[in-house]
Amino acid sequence: MIPIPDKPDTVYFFGTCLIDLFYPEAGLAGIDLLQRQGIRVVYPQGQSCCAQPARNCGFAEDARAVARNQLRHFPKPWPIVVPSGSCAGMMREHYPELFAGEPDEAEARAFADRVFELTWFLVHVCKIAVHDQGAPVRVTFHGSCHSQREMGVRDEPKQLLRDLSNVTFVELARPAECCGFGGTFSVRLPEVSGAMVADKVADIAETGAAEVLSGDCGCLLNISGAMAKNGSPVRARHIAEFLKERCYGK
Amino acid sequence: MASNLATAEGAVSTAPDFAARASVALKDAGLRRKFRRAMDGLMTKRAAQFPDADAWTSLRARGSAIRRRSLARLPELLEQLDTRCRANGIQVHWAETSADADRIIQGILTDHGVRTVIKGKSMVSEEIHLNDFLARHQISAVESDLGEFVIQLAHETPSHIIMPCIHKSREDVAALFHSQIPDQAYTDDVDALTATARRVLREQFASADAGLSGVNFAVAETGTLCLVENEGNGRLSTTLPPLHIAVMGLEKVVERLEDVPPLLTLLTRSATGQPITTYVNFISGPRRQGEQDGPHEVHLVLLDNGRTRIFGDSQLRETLACIRCGACMNHCPVYTRVGGHAYDAVYPGPIGKILTPQINGMETAGDLPHASSLCGACGEVCPVSIPIPNLLVRLRGEAAHRDPASTVKGNGARHSSLEDLTWRGWRLMYSIPLAYRLGTRLLTLVGNAMPASLPMLKNWTSVRTKPQFARQPLNVLVRSRGIDHE
Numbered sequence: 120m121i122p123i124p125d126k127p128d129t130v131y132f133f134g135t136c137l138i139d140l141f142y143p144e145a146g147l148a149g150i151d152l153l154q155r156q157g158i159r160v161v162y163p164q165g166q167s168c169c170a171q172p173a174r175n176c177g178f179a180e181d182a183r184a185v186a187r188n189q190l191r192h193f194p195k196p197w198p199i200v201v202p203s204g205s206c207a208g209m210m211r212e213h214y215p216e217l218f219a220g221e222p223d224e225a226e227a228r229a230f231a232d233r234v235f236e237l238t239w240f241l242v243h244v245c246k247i248a249v250h251d252q253g254a255p256v257r258v259t260f261h262g263s264c265h266s267q268r269e270m271g272v273r274d275e276p277k278q279l280l281r282d283l284s285n286v287t288f289v290e291l292a293r294p295a296e297c298c299g300f301g302g303t304f305s306v307r308l309p310e311v312s313g314a315m316v317a318d319k320v321a322d323i324a325e326t327g328a329a330e331v332l333s334g335d336c337g338c339l340l341n342i343s344g345a346m347a348k349n350g351s352p353v354r355a356r357h358i359a360e361f362l363k364e365r366c367y368g369k
Numbered sequence: 370m371a372s373n374l375a376t377a378e379g380a381v382s383t384a385p386d387f388a389a390r391a392s393v394a395l396k397d398a399g400l401r402r403k404f405r406r407a408m409d410g411l412m413t414k415r416a417a418q419f420p421d422a423d424a425w426t427s428l429r430a431r432g433s434a435i436r437r438r439s440l441a442r443l444p445e446l447l448e449q450l451d452t453r454c455r456a457n458g459i460q461v462h463w464a465e466t467s468a469d470a471d472r473i474i475q476g477i478l479t480d481h482g483v484r485t486v487i488k489g490k491s492m493v494s495e496e497i498h499l500n501d502f503l504a505r506h507q508i509s510a511v512e513s514d515l516g517e518f519v520i521q522l523a524h525e526t527p528s529h530i531i532m533p534c535i536h537k538s539r540e541d542v543a544a545l546f547h548s549q550i551p552d553q554a555y556t557d558d559v560d561a562l563t564a565t566a567r568r569v570l571r572e573q574f575a576s577a578d579a580g581l582s583g584v585n586f587a588v589a590e591t592g593t594l595c596l597v598e599n600e601g602n603g604r605l606s607t608t609l610p611p612l613h614i615a616v617m618g619l620e621k622v623v624e625r626l627e628d629v630p631p632l633l634t635l636l637t638r639s640a641t642g643q644p645i646t647t648y649v650n651f652i653s654g655p656r657r658q659g660e661q662d663g664p665h666e667v668h669l670v671l672l673d674n675g676r677t678r679i680f681g682d683s684q685l686r687e688t689l690a691c692i693r694c695g696a697c698m699n700h701c702p703v704y705t706r707v708g709g710h711a712y713d714a715v716y717p718g719p720i721g722k723i724l725t726p727q728i729n730g731m732e733t734a735g736d737l738p739h740a741s742s743l744c745g746a747c748g749e750v751c752p753v754s755i756p757i758p759n760l761l762v763r764l765r766g767e768a769a770h771r772d773p774a775s776t777v778k779g780n781g782a783r784h785s786s787l788e789d790l791t792w793r794g795w796r797l798m799y800s801i802p803l804a805y806r807l808g809t810r811l812l813t814l815v816g817n818a819m820p821a822s823l824p825m826l827k828n829w830t831s832v833r834t835k836p837q838f839a840r841q842p843l844n845v846l847v848r849s850r851g852i853d854h855e
Contacts, residue, residue, distance in 0.1 A: 139839075140816070141839055142839065147843065162847045162854045164802065164844060175762055175765075177765030185795075264745050299702070302742075306829055312832075315706065340836050344834045344835075345832055347833070348830075
């Protein structure tokens with residue numbers, strides 16, 4: 120269990136490389152939600168990627184070089200809030216082992232302890248109160264494997280959705296099952312990955328939801344791509360974007 | 370009927386790589402349905418056995434500690450096991466390789482003039498391909514576990530370590546029995562099918578010259594072999610024939626008798642969702658003077674087959690903590706979709722993905738660690754906390770990099786200069802802030818013009834649309850929105 124820190128005055132925002140390339144509006148929404156909780160948000164310009172792709176492929180040295188860049192650019196002792204359970208899991212769970220025996224191991228450990236997933240941080244640290252201003256809608260939520268298993272984010276995002284008065288939240292039949300993304304897995308074993316995402320898309324369709332939300336852009340890229348290929352009308356987006364729109368408008 | 374069987378067997382691909390074998394398996398809708406249904410059932414049953422998260426956490430910690438403590442003292446515990454077993458009248462044999470184990474077992478059987486050996490379920494006997502070896506020496510091995518009996522009739526291999534014929538439906542078994550067992554009328558009534566197997570096997574039990582079994586745990590302090598099962602075939606195999614041979618991987622030793630109950634609690638609940646199996650056998654030697662039953666001779670064959678090498682690496686040693694419950698495969702989203710045969714290995718699923726490359730080497734099994742989305746479901750349910758996802762990552766590295774200090778079999782066998790170069794390029798872009806900002810700018814400007822025929826993109830777009838790059842990256846947007854961006 121991750122210890123809950125006191126609400127800080129300032130946090131760092133780690134935007135993630137997928138948000139940079141594909142979902143910048145999710146990053147902006149995450150920053151906005153934090154700011155509306157009375158927190159100053161600092162976005163270090165030197166940040167890049169958590170280094171998970173190389174680490175997961177067994178390229179630890181290349182991963183360390185990229186991870187080291189993050190260690191350098193978040194120097195103050197502020198919490199580092201991440202709009203992705205997977206990137207957060209990489210930094211919190213795997214940096215300590217990635218840097219084991221390295222000269223900057225202690226720095227990596229201290230960095231890891233400051234990493235938090237966005238929805239978890241909004242719920243437990245900011246104690247966010249959501250006030251729904253949107254039209255009635257039915258939604259479902261896909262929690263990423265790493266947000267659930269590495270960051271312990273289980274009910275937090277779903278509770279936020281349930282708290283929205285005009286939103287009907289419907290749970291997936293298999294909320295803990297992988298969507299088949301897995302980073303390079305999706306292109307190394309496209310058929311297996313394809314079978315997994317097809318099942319996820321069917322599960323989403325079963326809920327009758329108009330939107331599927333997630334806290335992770337890797338899963339979103341995978342699920343939305345598969346739904347679009349099938350001509351599914353279900354919209355997929357980051358939960359931060361959805362929450363911001365429901366509570367504060369576009 | 371025979372033609373149906375041929376079709377079913379034809380679906381099992383023998384392609385050299387996992388991707389190709391998985392591709393064949395995925396096209397078999399019936400197979401996917403069977404695995405999905407079976408794995409759903411096993412997951413539900415297991416979950417019902419661990420309703421209290423705190424109780425699960427503490428039991429798991431206990432089991433994990435027992436296995437770690439046993440492994441930490443493995444060499445001395447094996448010596449102790451050897452001594453105590455001998456004191457109990459169990460003859461102990463050490464086999465360095467699969468071939469050694471086969472020869473030792475065949476030697477014992479030949480010395481006793483054995484023509485037929487009845488077998489309880491043993492994955493180690495699969496690992497050493499014992500049945501084929503014995504057949505070449507005119508000794509017939511008869512599988513008596515119902516699942517193993519079915520796949521032996523079908524000339525197949527197990528697709529799951531606990532439920533070897535999980536890939537077969539009731540109708541598959543009905544057709545198989547009808548075609549393979551003389552005078553067997555077609556029936557898909559489960560009770561009737563079980564009764565048939567019982568009838569055939571009873572005759573084998575009565576006439577077999579020897580029994581062979583696996584071992585779930587061996588207790589060093591007492592020289593006791595523990596064996597769990599549900600059908601009574603294990604007890605019959607180990608008590609009815611005059612000769613019993615037990616074969617085990619040398620990692621299965623535990624320190625004390627009191628170590629066994631917590632491990633059994635974890636094993637049976639994790640495996641089949643049972644609080645206890647129908648039969649729990651503790652074997653501590655042959656029939657003693659004045660006793661009415663039991664074999665006259667008991668032999669224990671301890672198999673290394675690469676385990677000492679695995680033991681030598683403190684991280685990979687975790688692989689040896691496994692108690693073979695199969696929960697990792699029951700919960701694996703990849704295994705559930707492709708089934709056990711796609712792994713083309715004795716041990717399929719997540720545990721197989723870390724064990725097989727280490728035993729067989731990276732040359733033939735180096736692609737298995739990549740057959741995972743690293744979702745972590747396996748590590749989450751492992752009753753002895755083996756960090757399977759981390760070990761998969763470690764083995765991916767072992768396959769990709771040549772390291773003279775590595776003890777992993779076939780280290781570096783999958784090395785690719787192109788892959789090295791790709792990651793080096795990635796590293797340059799993502800470790801130099803200016804390069805990253807330029808790179809993300811460039812990709813958001815022209816990325817959408819990339820043709821879908823690019824190798825990686827082609828794989829991606831086989832089931833998905835092309836990902837749409839944003840107009841501007843977040844690192845640019847934060848500046849225009851006045852967000853603090855030091």
